[in-house]
Amino acid sequence: MTSVSSDASGISQIIENAIEQNPHAGELLRAFKPVIVRQRQLAKAAMLMPADYSRVDKEKLKAGIPIIRQADFLDEADDIKQIILPLAEALKEGMPAVTEGIDRFCTLAQEGKIVLTDYFKTPEEGQASAVDKWGADLKLSPSNAAFLMSLAGRVILEQRRNEAVAALGAFDWEKGYCPICGDFPSIALIEEEGGTRFLHCSSCGQDWRFTRVCCPYCEKDSRQGMDYFYVENKTQESAFICDECKKYLVTLYRVGHILPRDMDVSAIALVHLDMIMQDKGYEPMTVCAWNVLG
Ligand SMILES: [Zn+2]
Ligand SMILES: [Zn+2]
Known part of the structure; x- marks a missing residue:
């Protein structure tokens, strides 16, 4: 496991550099800046009780079972309000249009009318149903609630990633989805020297080496085509395209020494590639807050 991303320090400067270099994505980067900065601070502060990784089996990892399916990432006792509320403030700062909906959500959460952990209980299917239930019961905008919860999910998963990497040390991983949280990558980075491909997960922040010559999504051998x-x-800057599964993956090339970069920030800065690829009928390997273009 090699990290190609920066840590929390300096993230503001990295975003400012990205705005300068990618003026077309300036508005989007400015909107996400307060959220990204706050997410990194909260993840570093380790707001949750440490999880137990003693049952994680490296053979299972080698077989492609991510850590999230081998350890409990969220305990009933974990108070995720302490993540949600500061993130809500950051979200309003970057995207003032959501203020009313987000304030209403936070009031209901503080009054205990929303059980926040419901959202994370069952991955994917559970998330949509929790948000729909809140929407129906409490007359709440499902999109605002889902957006805020997905931002909080990153903080939770990033803390778990940091813990898991420290607890487990090096392990083998050969899949195109994330070894920590099981999500597909948002962006890839190829080192010009040696050609090593790294995949990056924006759900938890993990980077992993992917040496197989195949599509990270459907595993189709990509030597031809x-x-x-x-x-x-x-x-x-490019986008890897797979004609088997019709997915794309935004891909950066790193040549020698460049300014420190952050893969999440780079993914947002390259949103023009998302627009072009989606226009051509391809889908992203994973849905992120910035790459769902209507
Ligand atoms: Zn992940
Ligand atoms: Zn594919």
Whole structure:
């Protein structure tokens, strides 16, 4: 496991650099800046009780079972309000249009009318039903609630990632989805020297080496028909395209020493590639707050 991302310190400066270099994504980056900065601070502060990784089996990891399916990431006793409420403030700062809906959500959470952990109890299917139930019972905007909860999910998963990596040390992982949380990558990075491909998970922040010559999503052998889409005059940014599953993966090339970068920030800065690929009928490997384009 090698980290290609920066840590919490300096994230503000990295976002400012990205705005300067990607003016087309400036508005989006500015909107997400307060949230990203706060997420990193909260994840570092380790707001939750440490989880137990003693049952995590490295053989199961090698077989492709991510850590989230081998350990409990959230305890009933964990108070996730202490993550949600500061994140709500950051969200309102970057995206003032959601203020009313988010304030209503936070009031209900503080009054105990929303059981926040319900959202994370059953991954995926559970999340949609929890948000729909809140929406129906409490006359709450499901999209605002889902957005805030997904941002909180990153903080929870990033803390668990940090703990798990410290507890387990190195382990083998050969899948195209994340070894920590099981989500698919939001962006990839290829080192020009040696050609190593790293995948990045924006759900938990994990980076992992992916040496197999296949599509990270459907595992189709990509030696033939491996395709990268480039925008004219931009040789360091591309999108990997798979014609089997019709997914794309935004991909960056790293040449020698460059400014410190953060893969989540880079993924947002390259949103123009999402627009182009979705316009061509491809889907992202994972849905992120910034790449769902209507
Ligand atoms: Zn992950
Ligand atoms: Zn594929």
